[in-house]
Amino acid sequence: MESFKADVVIVGAGGAGLRAAIAVAEADPGLAIALVSKVYPMRSHTVAAEGGSAGVAQAHDSFEHHFNDTVSGGDWLCEQDVVEYFVAQCPQEMVQLEHWGCPWSRKPDGHVNVRAFGGMKIERTWFAADKTGFHMLHTLFQTSIKYPSIKRFDEHFCADLIVEDGRAQGVVVIGIASGEFMLIEAGAVVFATGGAGRVFRENTNGGIVTGDGMALAYRHGVPLRDMEFVQYHPTCMPGTGLLFTEACRGEGGFLLNKDGYRYLQDYGLGPAEPVPRNKAMELGPRDRLSQAFWHEQQKGRTIEGPHGSVVHLDLRHLGERKLRERLPQIYELAEEFLGVDPAKTPIPVRPAVHYTMGGILVDGSCAAPLPGLYAAGECSSVGIHGANRLGSNSLAELCVFGKVAGIEAARFARTVSPSAAATLQKQAQASEHRARAIVAKSDGTERIAHLRKEMAETMERGCGIYRLGDSMQATCDKLDELRQRYKNIGIEDKSSVWNSNWLMAIELGFQLDVAQAMAYSALNRKESRGAHQRLDGFEQRDDEHYLKHTLALFDGDGRPRIDYSPVRITKSRPAVRAYGAAGEQAEKEARHG
Amino acid sequence: MADKTITVEVLRYRPEQDPAPEFQRYQVPFSDDMSVLQALLYIKDELDETLSFRWSCRMAICGSCGMMINGDPKLSCKTFLRDIHPATVRVEALNHFPIERDLVVVMDDFIDKLERIQPYIIPAEPRSLDQGAYLQTPAQLDKYEQFSSCINCLLCYAACPQYGLNPTFIGPGALALLHRYNADSRDGASAQRMELVAAEEGVFNCTAVGYCSEVCPKHVDPANAVNQNKTTAAADYFARFLKPKGSGK
Amino acid sequence: MNKRRPYVRPMTGWWRKNPFFIEYMIHEGTALFVAAYALVLLAGLVCLAQGEAAWNGWLGALRHPLAILFHLVTLAMLSYHSWTWFKIMPKTMPPVVLGGRRLPAAAITGGGLAAVALASIAALGLVWGMTR
Ligand SMILES: Cc1cc2nc3c(=O)[nH]c(=O)nc-3n(C[C@H](O)[C@H](O)[C@H](O)COP(=O)(O)OP(=O)(O)OC[C@H]3O[C@@H](n4cnc5c(N)ncnc54)[C@H](O)[C@@H]3O)c2cc1C
Ligand code: SF4
Ligand code: FES
Numbered sequence: 012m013e014s015f016k017a018d019v020v021i022v023g024a025g026g027a028g029l030r031a032a033i034a035v036a037e038a039d040p041g042l043a044i045a046l047v048s049k050v051y052p053m054r055s056h057t058v059a060a061e062g063g064s065a066g067v068a069q070a071h072d073s074f075e076h077h078f079n080d081t082v083s084g085g086d087w088l089c090e091q092d093v094v095e096y097f098v099a100q101c102p103q104e105m106v107q108l109e110h111w112g113c114p115w116s117r118k119p120d121g122h123v124n125v126r127a128f129g130g131m132k133i134e135r136t137w138f139a140a141d142k143t144g145f146h147m148l149h150t151l152f153q154t155s156i157k158y159p160s161i162k163r164f165d166e167h168f169c170a171d172l173i174v175e176d177g178r179a180q181g182v183v184v185i186g187i188a189s190g191e192f193m194l195i196e197a198g199a200v201v202f203a204t205g206g207a208g209r210v211f212r213e214n215t216n217g218g219i220v221t222g223d224g225m226a227l228a229y230r231h232g233v234p235l236r237d238m239e240f241v242q243y244h245p246t247c248m249p250g251t252g253l254l255f256t257e258a259c260r261g262e263g264g265f266l267l268n269k270d271g272y273r274y275l276q277d278y279g280l281g282p283a284e285p286v287p288r289n290k291a292m293e294l295g296p297r298d299r300l301s302q303a304f305w306h307e308q309q310k311g312r313t314i315e316g317p318h319g320s321v322v323h324l325d326l327r328h329l330g331e332r333k334l335r336e337r338l339p340q341i342y343e344l345a346e347e348f349l350g351v352d353p354a355k356t357p358i359p360v361r362p363a364v365h366y367t368m369g370g371i372l373v374d375g376s377c378a379a380p381l382p383g384l385y386a387a388g389e390c391s392s393v394g395i396h397g398a399n400r401l402g403s404n405s406l407a408e409l410c411v412f413g414k415v416a417g418i419e420a421a422r423f424a425r426t427v428s429p430s431a432a433a434t435l436q437k438q439a440q441a442s443e444h445r446a447r448a449i450v451a452k453s454d455g456t457e458r459i460a461h462l463r464k465e466m467a468e469t470m471e472r473g474c475g476i477y478r479l480g481d482s483m484q485a486t487c488d489k490l491d492e493l494r495q496r497y498k499n500i501g502i503e504d505k506s507s508v509w510n511s512n513w514l515m516a517i518e519l520g521f522q523l524d525v526a527q528a529m530a531y532s533a534l535n536r537k538e539s540r541g542a543h544q545r546l547d548g549f550e551q552r553d554d555e556h557y558l559k560h561t562l563a564l565f566d567g568d569g570r571p572r573i574d575y576s577p578v579r580i581t582k583s584r585p586a587v588r589a590y591g592a593a594g595e596q597a598e599k600e601a602r603h604g
Numbered sequence: 605m606a607d608k609t610i611t612v613e614v615l616r617y618r619p620e621q622d623p624a625p626e627f628q629r630y631q632v633p634f635s636d637d638m639s640v641l642q643a644l645l646y647i648k649d650e651l652d653e654t655l656s657f658r659w660s661c662r663m664a665i666c667g668s669c670g671m672m673i674n675g676d677p678k679l680s681c682k683t684f685l686r687d688i689h690p691a692t693v694r695v696e697a698l699n700h701f702p703i704e705r706d707l708v709v710v711m712d713d714f715i716d717k718l719e720r721i722q723p724y725i726i727p728a729e730p731r732s733l734d735q736g737a738y739l740q741t742p743a744q745l746d747k748y749e750q751f752s753s754c755i756n757c758l759l760c761y762a763a764c765p766q767y768g769l770n771p772t773f774i775g776p777g778a779l780a781l782l783h784r785y786n787a788d789s790r791d792g793a794s795a796q797r798m799e800l801v802a803a804e805e806g807v808f809n810c811t812a813v814g815y816c817s818e819v820c821p822k823h824v825d826p827a828n829a830v831n832q833n834k835t836t837a838a839a840d841y842f843a844r845f846l847k848p849k850g851s852g853k
Numbered sequence: 854m855n856k857r858r859p860y861v862r863p864m865t866g867w868w869r870k871n872p873f874f875i876e877y878m879i880h881e882g883t884a885l886f887v888a889a890y891a892l893v894l895l896a897g898l899v900c901l902a903q904g905e906a907a908w909n910g911w912l913g914a915l916r917h918p919l920a921i922l923f924h925l926v927t928l929a930m931l932s933y934h935s936w937t938w939f940k941i942m943p944k945t946m947p948p949v950v951l952g953g954r955r956l957p958a959a960a961i962t963g964g965g966l967a968a969v970a971l972a973s974i975a976a977l978g979l980v981w982g983m984t985r
Binding site: 050051053054055056058059103106107109110111112114115116117118119120121122123142145146149153154156157165188217218219250251253254317340343344347348349458459460502503504506507508509510511512 | 618619620621635637648649650652653654656657658659660661662663664665666667668682684704705706708710711715718719722723724725727731733736737738739740741742744745748749752753755756781785788790791
């Protein structure tokens, strides 16, 4: 098989992967970088992020505040030393993007503007209209073109990780256009493959968000951490799950039930003021808002639509001019996809799966327990999101930890020498053989689309906004069954050129493994925390038993093994997580007490 | 939910078996909120797994899903079946690009061009991170913001007969991006990029057909970028005779 | 072995395949009438230089029914040419900012067409005045 020798191979060319590639190129222009992506870089799902990216920007704000918002937002399941590092780096990374040309929205005097975001005490979300992720991604991609040492492998699908001599030494990729395999050898491997939201049915994610890197690391013995924490975004389009950014509420939008009532005030997020105050009402954190929706639905106070219950996102009072300026994309989405003019009519919305807080276990320097493997971005669990991510922390994470991963991987790559090429080749060939077996198999009877649908449905049922032991168990059982049935899939497409049928089958294999890690991690956490909320006798947070990270370990055909590891607490002791007036009260007491 | 059906004709081309592209018909059940992309996904899931096409975001921002729909270049994720029914939906790979397979085109040429326009800030006055962000007023931002909204969907290339006739032409999308950097107050490399603008493969290939701007799903108005640069390139050309030799940039 | 075999579609008859291109081709075609009329005027100028007889001959030729028909057709063609030309004009110029706001494309097209109309009326008035 053809091979390419790199010093560092980066899998994923979204925000995290591109930032990592640039970091390697800047750290040492002599290192050969291979940047692999199954889609052209600008198609990566970072492109869809709308609202903004966090970084302390105002004089009355501080790293301390950003730290506290993040840790309490994560229900104290964060690695606090990592969060400290993170908040301190964010502003610098945002400025770096500015120097690279990111068209941040500006104040009249030419300074970069910031907006309010859910769960953030002070406005610190940098934004480029409502296309922040798009602009960040294109800025990073176009900037990356400047560095000759970055060799891109666009539309190359990573099918396996090569582990030899106890460390990661490269990847096996499929050229999508030709269907041919290639071995990319490298001293260090960085995974930046994004999240796994598409294991659920209604979600805000793109078709490519299938947890590939997570599954590959996991299959090679790296634990997946905190996989039970899956974020539901409260304001999504019914049916498709497409997102209406939190910035809609940051700009002053209301959430109304069928009586036109701002129901969030009934769920400890009040008082309802005409302009939502930071960390209150519509600007509460996502987990709380999605949970409030669920309760309203139970009480019969939601509105019935063709795609299930909805509430109204009301932007009318903001006026057409402001909406066109600050939320142009949202305006178009509502008009074109729903036929709703948001300046005249409220937008129907419901929660959908949005973000995977958990991921590949890495330490603060983005290193996985497997030497030579690094991870950054949504596929990783570096420890800043805990049990619930705050909006706009993740785009910032891509930059801060993309850079760390790049620098650390470069450093590592310089210290090692590769194993014999022949051994690596042999592994790669075995891997090719396994992947080709899916196409070669002629007697399979299961259709991948149907398995995928069953998986998404059972995940929604068992691992939704609220969870019950029984239904989680049922989901675990169902996933065990689907993994067995997966062995019997049959695909129609037997060709080589652009065979997406085959790649989707491989992706489904990844998804099933990741889904299983999520469901078993959820089943085993017998408490409620952040995005993991139970209604079967474990409604409270239980710091005594569960102030710890879940680790899911791959066990071949069997169920994942579930283990736990301590949470690193430096300066914020777990306290009551309160928002709205109650939150302000609690904060006051904490300051005086 | 889906009580109606619509006929979808897809231009198929599988290089390993088809000598040339040919249409294939499918019947797809649909509801009013379904996009053409959703129809294709239905075909792939339920009717014919061998159909290949690019897609991801489903929300008109990743730029993957451009194709000819009933003769016009469009994003399939934001073209709705309700607007076509009861007529037949006819989808083909984007015009003016080689077909790799089915609805997938070979887009190496565009990526090549993107790499050639130096699509990054070459600062007029370099700044260190400690010095913080550049100042840029909303009016300065407004000069290039529209051109920075290009999602690289290639619809404008499929709309440009000059590109179809002469593929060396840099083309609307990449020229819009080139202009985006030239018009950015932080950048200082217009002179360098103007060489490409005025070159044989540059703006003078454009005969102001204007269809590119018409089909652009992001209101980038690439024709505007191209034609503004014709003026600039022409002015540069004449300015050369006026300036004494060896002076200035 | 690489199985790729990209298929390149021919460009023949491209301009017939889309109404937008047909309009573009007609627009380009009408430019011929613009050129033709410029020749007619040029001929007039030459005749004027040659003296009164030549000039009267030219005027006489213009009164021929065929010449009038030609004028009518040319008028139609020129109107179409200006209409389609002003339609793309906003795409060819830098944004016009008035009072901090961009002038919309429709205003530019409308302004251009209004200017054509005014100029034509003025020219007509002038000629009318001269010939009476
Ligand atoms: C609709 C939406 C809006 C959001 N808005 C915000 C926001 O306002 N603020 C915020 O902070 N966060 C937001 N987020 C979250 C944030 O955008 C994502 O977490 C983040 O962009 C993920 O970036 P990434 O670089 O980790 O992965 P991605 O951008 O998803 O990139 C993954 C990359 O990996 C590649 N890849 C994956 N698998 C393979 C494989 N097998 N082989 C080869 N390549 C592979 C892909 O091709 C791609 O290049 C939003 C998310 C969504 C879905
Ligand atoms: S200019 Fe418009 S049509 Fe052309 S590639 Fe960019 S977004 Fe697409
Ligand atoms: S799927 Fe992303 S633009 Fe259509």
